[in-house]
Amino acid sequence: MKREELLRRIPRVDALCRESCLEGFPQRARTQGVRQVLGDLRQKLLSGERSTIPTPGQLARQARRLLLARRASGLRPVLNCTGVVLHTNLGRAPLSRAAVKAVVGAAGYCNLEYDLDSGRRGSRQDHVEELLCQLTGAQAALVVNNNAAAVLLAVSALSAGREVVVSRGELVEIGGAFRIPEVLQQGGAILREVGTTNRTRLSDYARAMNAQTGLLLKVHPSNYRVVGFTEEVPLRQLCQLGHGHGLPVVADLGSGLLLPACSTLAEEPRVADAVAAGVDAAAFSGDKLLGGPQAGILVGRREAIQRMREHPLARAVRLDKLNLAALEATLRIYLEPGRAVRELPVARMLLLPPEEVKRRATWLQNRLSGQNVHLEIHPTAGRVGGGALPTRMLDSWAVVLEPTHGEAQELEALLRRGRVPVIGRLQQGQLWLDLRTVPQGQLELLAQLVEGALAKLDQPD
Numbered sequence: 331m332k333r334e335e336l337l338r339r340i341p342r343v344d345a346l347c348r349e350s351c352l353e354g355f356p357q358r359a360r361t362q363g364v365r366q367v368l369g370d371l372r373q374k375l376l377s378g379e380r381s382t383i384p385t386p387g388q389l390a391r392q393a394r395r396l397l398l399a400r401r402a403s404g405l406r407p408v409l410n411c412t413g414v415v416l417h418t419n420l421g422r423a424p425l426s427r428a429a430v431k432a433v434v435g436a437a438g439y440c441n442l443e444y445d446l447d448s449g450r451r452g453s454r455q456d457h458v459e460e461l462l463c464q465l466t467g468a469q470a471a472l473v474v475n476n477n478a479a480a481v482l483l484a485v486s487a488l489s490a491g492r493e494v495v496v497s498r499g500e501l502v503e504i505g506g507a508f509r510i511p512e513v514l515q516q517g518g519a520i521l522r523e524v525g526t527t528n529r530t531r532l533s534d535y536a537r538a539m540n541a542q543t544g545l546l547l548k549v550h551p552s553n554y555r556v557v558g559f560t561e562e563v564p565l566r567q568l569c570q571l572g573h574g575h576g577l578p579v580v581a582d583l584g585s586g587l588l589l590p591a592c593s594t595l596a597e598e599p600r601v602a603d604a605v606a607a608g609v610d611a612a613a614f615s616g617d618k619l620l621g622g623p624q625a626g627i628l629v630g631r632r633e634a635i636q637r638m639r640e641h642p643l644a645r646a647v648r649l650d651k652l653n654l655a656a657l658e659a660t661l662r663i664y665l666e667p668g669r670a671v672r673e674l675p676v677a678r679m680l681l682l683p684p685e686e687v688k689r690r691a692t693w694l695q696n697r698l699s700g701q702n703v704h705l706e707i708h709p710t711a712g713r714v715g716g717g718a719l720p721t722r723m724l725d726s727w728a729v730v731l732e733p734t735h736g737e738a739q740e741l742e743a744l745l746r747r748g749r750v751p752v753i754g755r756l757q758q759g760q761l762w763l764d765l766r767t768v769p770q771g772q773l774e775l776l777a778q779l780v781e782g783a784l785a786k787l788d789q790p791d
Contacts, residue, residue, distance in 0.1 A: 336375050340368055341386050349390035355397050363393040363400075399747065409776055411754040413726050413764030415679045416716030420753065422617040422624070423716075424675040428663060429622060429656040436655035455639070457654055461661040465588055466612075467605045468629035472639055473616070473657065477582070478508050479647035480613035480626030484580045485517030487641040488610070488634060489544025493522040497530035497563075499556055500549035504717050510549055510582075519544060529561040535571055545580055545610075546572040550599055552584035552717035565599075569608035578610035578634055585718040586614020586627065588664050589677055595619070597719055601629065610634035616653075618716040621674035622660035623653040679767055680714065684725040690765040690773060691727040697777045701784050703741075704732040712766045726766040731780070732759070736787040744783035752779050 346364045347357070355363070367389055374380040384392075408420060416422045425433070436442075445452035455472060462471035474480050485494060494514050501523065503509045514521050522543070524534040535546060546568055565581055572579040587598045598619060604612040611634045616625030626647070628635060638644060649657070663669050671677045691707040698705055712724035733741050738761045745752035745761075754763045768776060 333375060336381070336383060337372065339383055340371060340375075341389060343368065346386055346390050346393065349386060351387070351390050351394050352397075355394075359397055359400075360393070363397045364390075366396060367393045402749075406751060408751040408753050409772060409779070410767040411728075411752055411763040411765070411776070413710060413712030413724070413728070413755075413766050414715040415676060415712065415724070415767055416618050416714060416718060417767075418716055423621045425623065425656055426621065426660060426663060426673050426675060428673065429659040432655040432659035433652050436651050440651060440655070442651045442654070454648070454651070454654060457658050458661060461658065461665070462627065462629050465661060465664050466601045466629045468612075468635075469632040470630065470635035472628045472635050472644070473649050473654070474626040474628070474644070474647040475649050475653075476624055477584070477613055477615040477626040478513065480628050481510075481580075481582050482513050482517050483626075483638050483641060483643050483647060484611050484613060484628065484634075485514055485519050485545075485547075486643050487638040488578050488580065490518035492519060492544025493538075493540070493542045494519045494545055494547050495522045495524055495535055495538045495543060496547040496549060497525045497534070498523045499525065499527050499530055499560075499562065500547075500551060502549055502551050502554070504553055504584075510547075514547075528556050528559055530563060531561060532563050532567055532571060535563065535568065539575055539577065543575075543577055545578045547580050547582070549582045550584040553720050555721050564607075565604060565609065566607040573608065579608070580634075581607075581609045581612045583612055583614040585618035585620070585716060586612075586616075587619050589619065589670055590667075592681065594680055594722070594724075595719070597722065605629060611638070615716075616657055616660075619676065619714075619718055620660065621670070621676035623656040625649055625653055625657050675769070678769075680724070682766060684709075684727065687725075687766045688727040690768065690770065691729050694729045694763070694765065694773060694777060697773075698729075698731075698780060701781060702734045702787070703780075703784055704734065706730045708762075710762065710764055712764055724766060726764050728762040728764040731761045731763070733784060733787055740787060741783055744786055745779060748779055748783060750775065750779060752776065752783075 343364050347360045352360050410417055410420050443452050443454050458473055459471045474483060501510050511521050522538050524530060524538045548565055548568055569579045581604050583599050583604060585598060587595060587600045601612060601614060609630050611628050611630035613628050616622040616627055663673050695705045695707050708728055708730050710726050710728045712726040714722055732738060738759055742756055742761050754761050
């Protein structure tokens with residue numbers, strides 16, 4: 331059939347809009363969806379990609395899928411089957427039940443900046459400052475909206491217009507093109523590099539200090555490691571040098587660790603250790619190893635924190651009430667020994683024994699047996715994620731799926747676009763679902779979603 335004849339046979343928009351599968355959608359949305367489907371069909375016919383026209387029912391079902399996808403756009407809960415615990419693209423740390431409850435409670439009116447005892451205006455920082463000081467040993471604390479903002483505020487308040495001395499091996503870039511040199515520039519400071527990429531000594535810092543020096547900065551290389559012939563200055567020695575010359579010392583710790591010491595997290599710097607070393611301010615994230623909401627947390631000496639608190643930038647980067655509520659609830663969990671390991675999802679996933687992950691993988695394999703899919707369980711390696719412990723692999727287990735009808739890529743796409751998206755990973759033509767990052771209570775839901783996706787593989791458009 332000639333192209334012109336095919337184009338004439340494309341159904342009318344109003345006719346397709348009356349198809350029963352599109353009932354329930356607003357007329358305007360229905361019309362837009364149908365027009366897009368017909369427009370795509372027209373382009374494929376003109377380019378020679380298609381030589382036939384789907385039935386009206388098939389075209390209407392395509393429009394329905396499009397409209398459902400649009401309706402489901404925006405933030406949605408997903409099942410993380412990647413094995414990456416702090417997956418930045420999936421929102422990093424999932425909140426504890428206590429934190430979620432606190433967010434709901436603060437969603438309406440709350441005493442955000444109101445002192446209930448005096449009946450006068452209060453500070454939003456009061457809700458978390460005492461907790462942070464108690465947990466870290468700091469004299470004072472301040473929270474802002476993320477760690478980049480925390481570092482920017484520290485530099486702006488303590489060293490604007492002056493030099494910031496930092497090792498060349500710590501001029502890091504993390505996700506989203508966040509670069510330490512550019513943060514210093516935005517903070518009005520002048521970068522003074524010392525040492526080399528792999529070796530920096532205390533004498534390098536000492537030689538760099540002059541009348542224009544504003545502060546000494548130490549940055550934890552969150553998402554990479556330099557190994558081999560290396561040397562760096564311990565934070566305590568850097569603090570002694572800086573304070574001996576009347577200079578403040580700031581440490582960007584990256585993730586920030588409050589969890590009890592264990593072999594899995596041994597490489598990550600602990601916030602309390604940085605405070606004990608004498609830093610004027612230590613900056614770290616709230617939504618990584620801490621296991622809370624997105625936040626930039628500053629703890630340290632009272633004078634330095636007060637200068638940041640009074641800086642005009644502090645208001646521009648302050649934390650909102652919902653994240654403050656979640657952060658307070660998260661910090662309270664740390665007050666009771668052992669409670670963090672039991673109640674924080676991040677801690678549970680990081681410390682989950684491999685044999686427990688294997689048990690979950692075996693359960694899912696047995697649950698899905700009899701479906702149109704070849705199933706195996708394999709050992710695999712998960713990651714901490716979020717820029718923390720980049721060389722640390724987490725022994726884990728995955729269910730590996732190969733559909734008997736269709737391809738693994740099709741199954742992955744169906745799961746990713748499902749009513750509750752399932753995010754796995756494709757490897758060598760197989761779909762791997764790592765069970766380390768799937769809570770026990772979500773296994774049945776995961777099984778149901780996989781069953782539904784497998785059933786759709788046999789369905790025509």
